[in-house]
Amino acid sequence: NYPKLYHDYKEHFLIGAAVNPKTIISQHELITRHFNSVTAENEMKFLSFHPSENQYTFDQADQLISFAKQNGLNVRGHTLVWHNQTPEWLFHSQDGSLVDRETLLARMKDHIDTIITRYKGDIYAWDVVNEVISDKVGEFLRPSKWLDIAGEEFIEKAFLYAHEADPEALLFYNDYNESVPEKREKIYKLVKSLKSKDVPIHGIGLQAHWNLETPSLDHIRKAIERYASLNVQLHITELDVSVFNYEDKRTDLKYPTEEMMIRQAERYEQIFYLFKDYSEYITSVTFWGAADDYTWLDNFPVRNRKNWPFLFDIDHNPKQSYWRVLDIARS
Numbered sequence: 048n049y050p051k052l053y054h055d056y057k058e059h060f061l062i063g064a065a066v067n068p069k070t071i072i073s074q075h076e077l078i079t080r081h082f083n084s085v086t087a088e089n090e091m092k093f094l095s096f097h098p099s100e101n102q103y104t105f106d107q108a109d110q111l112i113s114f115a116k117q118n119g120l121n122v123r124g125h126t127l128v129w130h131n132q133t134p135e136w137l138f139h140s141q142d143g144s145l146v147d148r149e150t151l152l153a154r155m156k157d158h159i160d161t162i163i164t165r166y167k168g169d170i171y172a173w174d175v176v177n178e179v180i181s182d183k184v185g186e187f188l189r190p191s192k193w194l195d196i197a198g199e200e201f202i203e204k205a206f207l208y209a210h211e212a213d214p215e216a217l218l219f220y221n222d223y224n225e226s227v228p229e230k231r232e233k234i235y236k237l238v239k240s241l242k243s244k245d246v247p248i249h250g251i252g253l254q255a256h257w258n259l260e261t262p263s264l265d266h267i268r269k270a271i272e273r274y275a276s277l278n279v280q281l282h283i284t285e286l287d288v289s290v291f292n293y294e295d296k297r298t299d300l301k302y303p304t305e306e307m308m309i310r311q312a313e314r315y316e317q318i319f320y321l322f323k324d325y326s327e328y329i330t331s332v333t334f335w336g337a338a339d340d341y342t343w344l345d346n347f348p349v350r351n352r353k354n355w356p357f358l359f360d361i362d363h364n365p366k367q368s369y370w371r372v373l374d375i376a377r378s
């Protein structure tokens with residue numbers, strides 16, 4: 048019966064977790080006790096909802112929505128337009144050739160309308176467009192079929208269609224490496240240009256897939272300030288603090304050292320101190336999971352190498368990181 052995490056952060060921001068059909072059962076108690084917001088890890092992506100042209104599948108998403116409703120949790124929607132986990136049929140005609148711009152935009156509109164309308168009132172915020180900025184120096188947008196076929200305009204159209212479908216929903220642009228200065232400036236430029244065209248965009252999602260060293264606190268602070276200067280809300284959307292770095296591809300790493308766990312607790316303390324400091328802009332902080340028994344990092348960048356990125360351990364007991372984060376809320 049440890050203090051409820053979200054409770055101590057109530058005045059500042061929502062505390063969320065990414066969930067899936069397995070974890071809402073295996074982590075049921077933990078999720079409903081410590082979090083007041085959830086995001087579907089995979090079940091609301093294009094491929095999950097709309098695997099073929101005339102087939103929508105809602106079962107798993109519906110199940111997550113009723114789990115959230117039964118437990119009084121807010122739901123962030125993730126994600127409507129992305130280059131990944133998106134079916135090939137979307138970009139092709141029956142004869143296999145690529146569709147034209149109008150067809151792709153019409154298909155995108157149908158998808159966005161259908162999904163947003165179905166969950167109107169249940170999902171208060173959406174990651175409308177995900178990860179369209181390039182990581183490559185000197186390249187602005189990520190090459191994709193969306194971009195090839197519809198041109199840059201698909202981005203603003205996605206926001207316009209989403210807003211038409213639910214004028215109350217908060218609409219976000221979401222990305223990773225969001226604190227790397229070069230990419231930060233590209234994200235800033237994109238959102239600034241959308242705002243200058245009066246495109247309905249209400250926020251920027253900072254995914255925050257971080258590790259023990261990077262990004263530096265200074266880079267995180269600068270990213271928060273830069274994005275906040277656009278007069279949008281900020282959501283931390285996919286937070287985890289990986290104990291093994293992405294660049295480290297060794298497969299024989301098993302457990303973190305005690306020193307790593309201490310560094311993780313200190314890192315979480317510094318991060319939440321910053322979030323609290325900027326809670327005028329930051330209205331939600333979501334972890335990309337809930338406890339160390341399950342995380343996508345167990346298969347990234349190396350398959351079957353466990354990571355220990357969260358505040359709760361594999362048995363759902365609080366780690367030092369949890370106590371530090373709680374202390375910050377109470378300080």
Ligand code: G3I
Nearest residue numbers: 088089125126131132177178223254256285335342343347
């Ligand atoms: O559903 C299939 C299953 O049928 C099959 O047997 C199995 C075999 O590998 O794969 C299953 O699909 C996996 C899917 O997750 C559902 O579990 C995919 O292989 C796997 O690649 C996919 O990974 C997801 C990843 O997005 C895809 O890019 C992760 O769970 C999910 O955590 C991750 O989330 C993303 C955010 O959406 C966007 N930001 C980055 C973040 C982390 O990569």
